[in-house]
Amino acid sequence: MLNGKHAIVTGGGTGIGLAIARALADQGAQVTITGRRLSKLQEAAGPNIHPLEMDVQSEASVVDGIAQAVEARGPIQICVPNAGIAEGRAILKTDLDFWRDMMATNVDGAFLTIRESLKSMTTTEWGRVIAVSSIAGIKGLKGAPTYTASKHALLGLIRALSADYAKKPYTFNALCPAYVDTAIVSSNVDSIMARTGMSADEARELMVGVNPHGRLITPEEVADAALFLCGPNSGSMNGQAIQIAGGEI
Incomplete structure (x- = not known):
């Protein structure tokens, strides 16, 4: 289904990111997986899966890394900003360093990854941005105000981009697992x-x-939702927060 497509998955060496990378690769995509630990990425590498050391908190690292990936495997047509920090902390125990570190990964990192990916995606006639948010992007997660705020922000970014590109052949959606x-x-x-x-x-x-x-929930359940958003009849799914949460509403 995805032969000839180039995908990038941040935080692709483990967990949900790796499950999505494998699902895309199984459908023929060339998948660049990124993260800060090259050894972990190399362990995850396989047919059609290519490791790239990249720190989403660093603008220079994202700009350079995505440029390298595009040079090696062509325009990015599937962008999966998945890298994230998930940690709860009561607000009265939250210092500014904790807040900024989580925002730098969960929000800034996604913004930079999407921005740089769009530079090549928009030279093509098809593209998918699939952000990995959380059920905390839709509702308040008790004991995790910083995490909840970051995932709400990510969902807002996705919805704004879906409006910006509504008449273009690119879609922007978020997966919101529990x-x-x-x-x-x-x-x-x-x-x-x-x-x-x-x-x-x-x-x-x-x-x-x-x-x-x-x-x-299994990582593969989340990956299958991502795969659907890359399918042939997915073009009208845009600006959505797709809950993979076992019935939670």
Whole structure:
């Protein structure tokens, strides 16, 4: 389905990003995966999946990295800004460094990735931007005001771009999963245990319980939603926040 297409997935070495990269590669796309740890990206590399060290918090790194990817594999036609920080902290315990670090990755990083990708995408006749937001982009996530604000901002960016390019052959959508079975959940278990004194099982169940269907979402479920947005009948899906949340509304 995607033969001849070049995709870029930030944070593509693990979790949701890697699942999306593999799904796109399986459909024939050449996929550039980026992240700050080259060794992790190299472990994830495979047929049609190409590692590129890039820090989305750095404008110079994003500009140079995406230019290298375009030179190597042609215009980017599928842009997946996935790199993100997910951590809860009460607002009275939130300092400005914590706030800025999360915004620099979750908002600035997505903005830079999309901006630089569009430079080549808009020279083609087809393109997809698929941002990985969160259920926290739609509702307030208790105990995580900074994270919630960052994911709301990302959704606003996507909706504005969908309006800007509504009559062009490019779509802009956001995936909004609830708790997904990734390493981020494991790190959040440790964080919840430290803050509340819960056991590991109790902390994990707290997150599983947010998903109405009573289980963690798999990265592949999120990847399949991304794949649909690249499909032949996806052109009228634009400016949407697609919930992959087990029925949460």
